[in-house]
Amino acid sequence: MTLKQKAFSGVKWNTVVTIVATVVQIAKISVVARYIDRADFGLLAIVNMVLGFTAMFTDLGITTAMLHKQDISVEQYSTLYWFNWLLNIFLFLIICGISPFIAQFYNDPRLTHLIILMGLSIIISPVGKIYYTIKQKNLQFNFISKISIINSLLGLTIAVTFVLFGFGIYSLIITSIGSALFSAIVFSISGRNENKILFHFNLQEVKGFFNIGIYDMAQQILDYFAYKIDVLLLGKFFGMDDLGIYNLAKELILKPMKMINPIITKVGIPIFAKIQNDISALKQNYIKILEILSVINFGILSFIFVFAKPIVILLYSAKYVEVSVFVQILSLWGMFATVGNPAGVLMVARGRTDLGFKWSIIRVVVAPISIFIASFFSIVAVAYSQVILQFLFFFIYWRMMIYPLSDISLREYAGSLKIAIISSLVAIIPSLVLNSFYAGGEIMNLILGGAIFGIFYIGIAFIINKKIVHLFQSFIFKKQ
Template identity: 35%
Template sequence: MELKTKVINAVRWTTTSTVLSFILQILQLGVVVSLISPTSFGIMSIVMVVVGFADIFMDAGVSNAIIQKKDINNKQLSTLYWLNIIGGVLIFFILHLITPLISHFYNEPILENAISLISLIFIVIPFGQQFQVLLQKELEFNKIAIIEIIANIAGTVVTIIAAFFDMQVFSLVYGQLTNTSIKTLLFFIVGIKAHRPQLYFKPKEVIDLIKFGLFQSGDRILNYLNANIDNLIIGKLLGAHVLGIYTLANNVINMPANKINPVITRIAYPAFSKIKDNKEILTRNYFKVITVLSYINFPIFFGLIFVVTNLSSDVFADKWKESIIIIQILSVCGLLRSIGNPVGALLMAKGRADLGFKFNLVKSVFQVITLIIASYFLDLIGIAIVKVIISIFDIVFSYKYLIKKLLGNCISLYMKSISKSLISSVLMSLTLIIYLIVFAPKYSIETIVIQILLGGFIYIITILRIDNSFTKSIMKNSKG
């Protein structure tokens, strides 16, 4: 099967998985916010940041090294498999040792039990992780999608049931453990049929992969720090309750980026890796990815600014109303992040994780200093505005020091790839403003539905008028 056909099939399956996951996440969020407190939400945010860091250390960038390397033999894979399991066990014990320190740092005793419990995933994950990576390398996203759908359903059901029994933060912990355990089991069952790890362990034979992985891992750590340092700082300086308000807003903003973007970016990395030596084709396809992401994400974030106002009275309980303005401000961050994500796939495909590491190191230092100062002198709204300013700097400098370095001077292609979706989104927003001024509707679920339908209609009509070729391409691929 040729690469284009594989990519199209991968997009279809990943889209299916993502849409269902998106629906489940909205369902879970809608139920959970009415049953647990902002403080529990804030504590879980700290837990997941700690777990996320540990996960990066456990993998050490080896997963992406497997995808990036064209030829890798069974002995190398076997060594990496056992290395991953050893890493998982070490992370499990290290987390247990440092958990009391984390709990003391945030002055939240419940953190100790929550982190200790969820750390069990590091014993589980390594047994299925390599099988998932190999499926991704071969673009077999149909199998990945089915497994993720099953695991997401199970995790959501457990979370909601636990929340109804007032387990607070532990309802989220149990849901995460269920999701991870089922996913790992299914990847193991499917993957073991194609690749059975041998009892073979010689780290010297995978030293090149480990070196690549370490650079990439360093880049991921800094990326993760940049994405989550605000949670760590707010949790320490402003408390778990305020962090819970901020986390809910962040979750809403991150939903499109975390659920929609991976449909494209997860496929982009292995696809880019196969064409990395042809600069012209790589450049063309990179900006196709930017175009697709902007067409999907821009109307969502522009529309969210208007629609979210109604949520304060009809969806969110009074305890969450403070998060509404934060969601509106952070929508700008979400929009910019949505077109910045693919640069990671580009760097890894070109084997230049070192560039990403250096860029993110400077970015991390700048962001940490800026957010600490902001947390001391500003309220939550001020911190959100600072986050927007940081996101603007990020998108500008990532082009100058990363994209331009790998693909050459392509600012015109960059602007062209987002211009039509930007114009269409602005026109959609103007229409919604006129609707609100003329009809002055009361905030309600009906108003939300009308805004979504009206905005969506204007956006689609505008896209059809200004970019007919893109629409025809989508229709052709959906039929093919």
């Protein structure tokens, strides 16, 4: 199979996974939200923040280095496998030690055992992680996608079953552990048939992996902290109830970026790495990525902005209607956040993860300051501060990251959003009119609104650029 065919296959399968995962995730939260209160979502936000931060250390950037390096020996794979095991066990022990202090900081003793229980997934993941990365590196997206779909459906089954039996917030934690266990077992069994791991350990053989991966890991840590600093501070300043409301809104807005962007980036990282020395090809195809992702993400987030209230009521029930205010505000933040997200394909391809590290230092310094100041006014002010900050970051990010890596000018960078911005502005107007005057139920409101919004959005996008429909298919390279 040629590189072009593998690219199309990867995009196709990642698209299927995205659709299934999105539907399953929405269904899971929709069911669970009716059985737990918003304070539980606040607790879950803290637990996920702690475990997500810990996950940044679970491979020290080795995954990125494995995708970048084209020739890796069996001995090197083996050393990386056992190193990952030892590292994750060590991290789990640290989690067990610090969880009581985290619970004390937020004045909620439940956090101690919730964090430790969720932490079990950390010592499970190394079983199949190396094998997963090898399959991703070899563009085996068919297999990866099928397992991801099965895992999503399994997670939904576990979550619904346990919440119906009264396990509350634990149903989501058990789901995470179950999903991690399933993935680890499947990738380990399938991977051992193709790539045998030896009982071999020599760190000298893999020093180069750490040199490449260390900047990526450091960048991920700082980047994650910048994204989660609001959760860290709001949980302390406003309590679990308000944090639960805010985080539900933020997670809803992040879904397009988490679910849609990987369709391109998971395929793009290994493929871009193969043409890393062709700046012209990198530039041309990265602009295509931005155009594709902006049209999709801006369309979804604009629709969410207009119909935030019926969406929240339908997904979480009427008791969570306050979430809609934050959904509308953070949808604006999400539009600019999704634009910067795919730059990882350029950094990995060019081996310049150090630039991402420098950029993350700026974010991790500036973001907490804006949140801290805004928190003196209200939690709503914090949401608005994120929108303003992300808009300013758009321009700074181009100068520090995009231009040095790809020679893309500011005009080209901003121009890649033209179709998405104009289409969104035009489609929002008739949708707002419908949302203001139509008094039907939430479902009919969303159906009619979705139809009207979709017709205007797609229609305007097609008028502006008739090739937009085929743009996704053009995500290939002139040099195969």
